[in-house]
Amino acid sequence: MDILIIGAAGMVGRKLVDRLVADGSLAGQAISKLTLVDVVEPSAPQGAGFAVATETADLGEPGTAARLAAARPDVVFHLAGVVSGEAEENFEKGYRVNVDGSRNLFEAIRLEGDDYRPRVVFTSSIAVFGAPFPEAIHDEFLSAPLTSYGAQKAIAELLLADYSRKGFLDGIGIRLPTICIRPGKPNLAASGFFSNILREPLSGKEAVLPVEESVRHWFASPRAAVGFLLHAAAIDLEKVGPRRNLSMPGLSATVGEELAALRRVAGDEIAGLVRHEPDPKIQAIVAGWPRNFDTSRARALGFQAESEFDEIIRAHVEDELDGKIGG
Amino acid sequence: MDILIIGAAGMVGRKLVDRLVADGSLAGQAISKLTLVDVVEPSAPQGAGFAVATETADLGEPGTAARLAAARPDVVFHLAGVVSGEAEENFEKGYRVNVDGSRNLFEAIRLEGDDYRPRVVFTSSIAVFGAPFPEAIHDEFLSAPLTSYGAQKAIAELLLADYSRKGFLDGIGIRLPTICIRPGKPNLAASGFFSNILREPLSGKEAVLPVEESVRHWFASPRAAVGFLLHAAAIDLEKVGPRRNLSMPGLSATVGEELAALRRVAGDEIAGLVRHEPDPKIQAIVAGWPRNFDTSRARALGFQAESEFDEIIRAHVEDELDGKIGG
Numbered sequence: 001m002d003i004l005i006i007g008a009a010g011m012v013g014r015k016l017v018d019r020l021v022a023d024g025s026l027a028g029q030a031i032s033k034l035t036l037v038d039v040v041e042p043s044a045p046q047g048a049g050f051a052v053a054t055e056t057a058d059l060g061e062p063g064t065a066a067r068l069a070a071a072r073p074d075v076v077f078h079l080a081g082v083v084s085g086e087a088e089e090n091f092e093k094g095y096r097v098n099v100d101g102s103r104n105l106f107e108a109i110r111l112e113g114d115d116y117r118p119r120v121v122f123t124s125s126i127a128v129f130g131a132p133f134p135e136a137i138h139d140e141f142l143s144a145p146l147t148s149y150g151a152q153k154a155i156a157e158l159l160l161a162d163y164s165r166k167g168f169l170d171g172i173g174i175r176l177p178t179i180c181i182r183p184g185k186p187n188l189a190a191s192g193f194f195s196n197i198l199r200e201p202l203s204g205k206e207a208v209l210p211v212e213e214s215v216r217h218w219f220a221s222p223r224a225a226v227g228f229l230l231h232a233a234a235i236d237l238e239k240v241g242p243r244r245n246l247s248m249p250g251l252s253a254t255v256g257e258e259l260a261a262l263r264r265v266a267g268d269e270i271a272g273l274v275r276h277e278p279d280p281k282i283q284a285i286v287a288g289w290p291r292n293f294d295t296s297r298a299r300a301l302g303f304q305a306e307s308e309f310d311e312i313i314r315a316h317v318e319d320e321l322d323g324k325i326g327g
Numbered sequence: 328m329d330i331l332i333i334g335a336a337g338m339v340g341r342k343l344v345d346r347l348v349a350d351g352s353l354a355g356q357a358i359s360k361l362t363l364v365d366v367v368e369p370s371a372p373q374g375a376g377f378a379v380a381t382e383t384a385d386l387g388e389p390g391t392a393a394r395l396a397a398a399r400p401d402v403v404f405h406l407a408g409v410v411s412g413e414a415e416e417n418f419e420k421g422y423r424v425n426v427d428g429s430r431n432l433f434e435a436i437r438l439e440g441d442d443y444r445p446r447v448v449f450t451s452s453i454a455v456f457g458a459p460f461p462e463a464i465h466d467e468f469l470s471a472p473l474t475s476y477g478a479q480k481a482i483a484e485l486l487l488a489d490y491s492r493k494g495f496l497d498g499i500g501i502r503l504p505t506i507c508i509r510p511g512k513p514n515l516a517a518s519g520f521f522s523n524i525l526r527e528p529l530s531g532k533e534a535v536l537p538v539e540e541s542v543r544h545w546f547a548s549p550r551a552a553v554g555f556l557l558h559a560a561a562i563d564l565e566k567v568g569p570r571r572n573l574s575m576p577g578l579s580a581t582v583g584e585e586l587a588a589l590r591r592v593a594g595d596e597i598a599g600l601v602r603h604e605p606d607p608k609i610q611a612i613v614a615g616w617p618r619n620f621d622t623s624r625a626r627a628l629g630f631q632a633e634s635e636f637d638e639i640i641r642a643h644v645e646d647e648l649d650g651k652i653g654g
Contacts, residue, residue, distance in 0.1 A: 130569065140461075141467060141469060142467050142470065143470065143485070144488070144570045145485070145488075145489070146569060148489055148493070151488065154485050155482050155486070158470070158472070158478045158481050158482050159478070159482070161471070162472070165473065166475070
């Protein structure tokens with residue numbers, strides 16, 4: 001099993017690599033080779049029982065996709081992309097990377113010829129949906145994004161489905177919930193507080209909550225995200241049919257529920273490190289975001305996520321803090 | 328009012344030109360100039376009370392879009408495209424014309440700069456929808472096309488909406504029903520019979536019906552299609568909001584209802600010219616097509632279509648046959 005990961009240096013990419021190294025196999029087959037590609041040099045994992053190559057490359061540059069496809073990997077994880085804020089600020093870069101980069105990849109695979117038809121797992125986003133929403137966004141709800149990032153992901157989804165339908169590749173697009181708890185430092189993303197208010201206190205630091213506790217959103221842990229990717233690489237896509245893009249399961253929870261779980265798992269002192277500081281700008285942005293999904297199709301196909309926030313917090317404590325709460 | 332029509336040599340384009348020439352105005356403003364562009368030389372209309380320029384050009388070619396945008400037309404009708412069958416057969420051409428051509432146009436308008444923000448009316452298609460369908464395809468139903476043509480139109484819709492949201496242009500995408508009665512000769516399109524079984528008998532000729540009379544589909548006359556275009560060019564798009572792509576009103580009717588209307592309007596002898604010759608291949612294609620829509624948004628915005636097939640037939644007799652049935 002020869003695997004290519006594009007966007008391997010990102011948070012989800014690194015976690016996927018760690019998991020593949022630990023498992024040594026994917027979809028029941030031993031991994032023979034792993035190629036890691038990103039616009040910044042991906043770090044090679046320690047202790048892999050198979051060959052690992054790393055490469056700095058940009059899918060938006062001519063020739064990159066053709067070179068990667070020429071190695072004919074069995075599974076391609078396409079995680080590369082410009083994030084939401086940057087795509088909104090830099091219109092041309094967003095389209096070049098998120099649309100042209102994806103199309104270049106799919107085209108290069110198509111041009112490899114009829115006998116090459118790899119599984120392509122593409123990470124899309126719930127940003128393909130724009131308000132107003134139904135009570136829960138179901139599998140037949142339209143993609144009417146309200147950001148360029150969402151439009152770009154929705155376009156890549158249409159390409160993936162059409163290339164799959166034509167038999168040029170065997171693709172599946174998975175729309176990730178907001179990943180929580182995001183490891184690392186607090187960032188400036190408008191969604192950052194959903195993770196900050198848990199991650200920082202769990203390390204003994206203060207955190208700021210800029211919205212009301214009643215704000216509801218859609219979450220999955222980094223561990224669940226890696227699980228989606230592995231499952232997407234392994235399942236029989238004949239069962240999925242021509243609609244190749246799926247909203248992944250997640251947990252619909254309010255900020256208040258996040259904080260209650262923090263209190264249960266880590267105690268009153270840790271939970272007390274969260275300071276309320278309402279920020280009308282962030283409140284306005286968050287008001288347009290999805291709150292809840294009905295992911296019947298993905299669940300029927302065996303995709304799984306956490307069902308309560310305590311689990312999400314415990315996964316973080318185990319995976320990032322070696323079990324130690326409070327720093 | 329300076330108007331550009333791209334795809335002006337097609338059936339809908341020619342009817343739009345005739346109407347603009349007859350009206351002399353659009354959205355209450357006198358027309359000063361009309362530029363007609365197509366990949367085949369568009370014919371200049373007779374008797375226009377304003378300047379008309381014609382040009383053979385392809386939006387997929389470098390430089391074409393920039394040149395057209397540099398003239399800064401107030402309204403752009405973007406009707407150009409490779410049709411469904413050709414897009415399915417020639418994958419590269421379909422994407423080049425239907426996706427790259429549209430994107431080139433939108434990009435050229437964006438690059439003209441902030442003070443240029445024309446109304447862009449784009450003809451999309453109900454092919455953006457793929458089975459299985461609800462009883463009536465409503466305004467929040469997902470675009471999951473089952474043809475490359477449908478995927479290409481859906482991608483152009485996403486671009487149009489994103490460019491509009493960013494303020495680069497003021498776009499509206501209108502998804503046309505199957506146009507019936509299509510004037511001209513019978514063609515090989517799988518949908519051709521919907522028009523053939525009316526147009527040919529109305530001219531005294533035999534026609535073949537390849538499906539059961541119970542087959543239901545979604546129709547509007549060429550006259551209604553031109554009405555959609557004019558209305559789309561004139562309405563206040565602030566009211567439309569960020570969802571800039573709309574399924575147009577139409578008439579949901581069975582083939583049996585078509586034939587009953589033919590009998591009412593033209594009599595038994597004319598209706599007797601239709602011969603049943605079931606064709607399993609066409610039956611299979613048609614089975615995957617939309618049958619009915621709930622077009623609440625478009626109707627609320629004032630778009631109108633026929634409400635019975637007799638009207639559609641009478642429009643054809645008036646517009647194409649000078650009122651004379653039977654050849």
